[in-house]
Amino acid sequence: MTISFPKDIIKGIFSIPKEKDSPYAKAKLQRIIIQGEEVIQISKYTQQQVFHENISLDKLDDYLNNMLDNHFRSLELHTKEYLYAYKISSKGKLLTNKKQQKHEFVVLEHNKVKKYLIEEGMIVPPLMDLGIMTADGKIVKAKFDKFKQINRFLEMIEDSIANETKLKIIDFGCGKSYLTFVLYYYLTSIKKIDCQIIGLDLKTEVIQHCNKIAEKYRYDKLKFMQGDIAQFRKEKNVDMIVTLHACDTATDYALYYAIQMECRYIFSVPCCQHEINFQLKNKNIAPISKYGILKERFAAILTDSIRANILEYFGYKTQVLEFVDWESTPKNVLIRAKLESKKPSSVLKEEVEAWMKQLGFEQTLYSLCFKTKES
Numbered sequence: 001m002t003i004s005f006p007k008d009i010i011k012g013i014f015s016i017p018k019e020k021d022s023p024y025a026k027a028k029l030q031r032i033i034i035q036g037e038e039v040i041q042i043s044k045y046t047q048q049q050v051f052h053e054n055i056s057l058d059k060l061d062d063y064l065n066n067m068l069d070n071h072f073r074s075l076e077l078h079t080k081e082y083l084y085a086y087k088i089s090s091k092g093k094l095l096t097n098k099k100q101q102k103h104e105f106v107v108l109e110h111n112k113v114k115k116y117l118i119e120e121g122m123i124v125p126p127l128m129d130l131g132i133m134t135a136d137g138k139i140v141k142a143k144f145d146k147f148k149q150i151n152r153f154l155e156m157i158e159d160s161i162a163n164e165t166k167l168k169i170i171d172f173g174c175g176k177s178y179l180t181f182v183l184y185y186y187l188t189s190i191k192k193i194d195c196q197i198i199g200l201d202l203k204t205e206v207i208q209h210c211n212k213i214a215e216k217y218r219y220d221k222l223k224f225m226q227g228d229i230a231q232f233r234k235e236k237n238v239d240m241i242v243t244l245h246a247c248d249t250a251t252d253y254a255l256y257y258a259i260q261m262e263c264r265y266i267f268s269v270p271c272c273q274h275e276i277n278f279q280l281k282n283k284n285i286a287p288i289s290k291y292g293i294l295k296e297r298f299a300a301i302l303t304d305s306i307r308a309n310i311l312e313y314f315g316y317k318t319q320v321l322e323f324v325d326w327e328s329t330p331k332n333v334l335i336r337a338k339l340e341s342k343k344p345s346s347v348l349k350e351e352v353e354a355w356m357k358q359l360g361f362e363q364t365l366y367s368l369c370f371k372t373k374e375s
């Protein structure tokens with residue numbers, strides 16, 4: 001039988017899979033507008049993942065008929081005015097129903113539906129174990145800022161890695177590893193990149209916990225290790241390092257590692273840049289240093305600008321970006337760097353040195369890169 005479905009569908013859901021071992025537990029429909037064109041976005045849910053596809057309105061009848069013929073016994077469709085129900089009985093008989101809609105439904109602009117690469121409702125299984133996501137894919141309210149940061153971090157990475165098919169990544173100072181898990185899930189399950197990730201942190205317990213979760217989901221190429229970034233072994237062929245709020249000089253050790261290992265990509269969101277703040281006593285900055293908060297911010301800006309300049313010196317094309325809004329976290333600066341040329345430019349080093357001398361401070365990344373070698 002071929003059903004002619006209403007043309008003004010706004011949303012809907014397929015449920016009750018026909019086969020016990022069906023790959024999909026349910027599928028949702030949502031009318032959205034992409035670049036001015038109305039399409040129906042289908043989100044097919046397996047136990048662990050969600051797959052999206054957009055169906056043009058002229059192909060929708062065929063698509064829905066095929067889904068009812070082959071995959072699901074039940075379909076509910078909402079239009080602005082009506083709720084339509086289609087059920088296929090165990091004997092293969094079609095039962096239909098049509099009811100007046102209780103609420104008015106609206107069509108969403110695409111950017112309102114999909115703000116993030118990982119949307120709310122999209123099940124990322126380890127995030128449930130980590131207490132950031134509920135079983136139905138909702139983000140725990142208290143964790144929403146973290147969720148937002150992780151999504152923005154992913155977007156920043158996604159922007160840079162077109163054409164990559166294989167990546168080896170280290171997340172330094174991974175902590176509870178929300179980012180590490182989402183990154184692994186996104187790159188392997190959604191982008192289909194052959195991806196290996198190591199998460200490193202000082203804390204033994206979190207590392208053990210994260211390894212258990214990785215094993216539970218058979219994330220074979222995701223490993224967590226306990227250790228100090230400063231002493232971390234020299235891994236071969238690391239393509240990317242990421243850090244999200246690695247404390248104070250931990251960020252410097254991570255950047256130094258990337259420079260030494262000639263990692264092609266760096267994504268680093270620094271945190272609590274105390275090092276220079278504690279040293280700044282110079283009377284040249286008296287108008288700033290008498291206000292604690294300004295001194296702290298000035299020190300953070302100095303720290304990150306030195307880091308960015310040193311990366312440039314080592315041939316990284318470097319950007320310093322605001323990656324989330326200030327309200328989500330004031331630690332919202334991302335250093336994004338891509339290795340382009342291996343020829344250091346001495347001017348940048350001299351500029352950094354002049355600045356350090358003038359204001360009278362030492363900086364860990366600078367010392368790691370130049371002091372030990374020169375002394």
Ligand SMILES: C[S@@+](CC[C@H](N)C(=O)[O-])C[C@H]1O[C@@H](n2cnc3c(N)ncnc32)[C@H](O)[C@@H]1O
Pocket residue numbers: 172173174175176177178179200201202203227228229230243244245246247250271
């Ligand atoms: C603020 S947490 C951030 C955790 C995680 N990246 C996130 O955004 O949720 C900083 C983490 O860096 C780790 N850390 C600090 N210094 C480190 C070092 N030298 N080596 C390894 N991990 C370090 C801490 O143990 C902590 O878990």
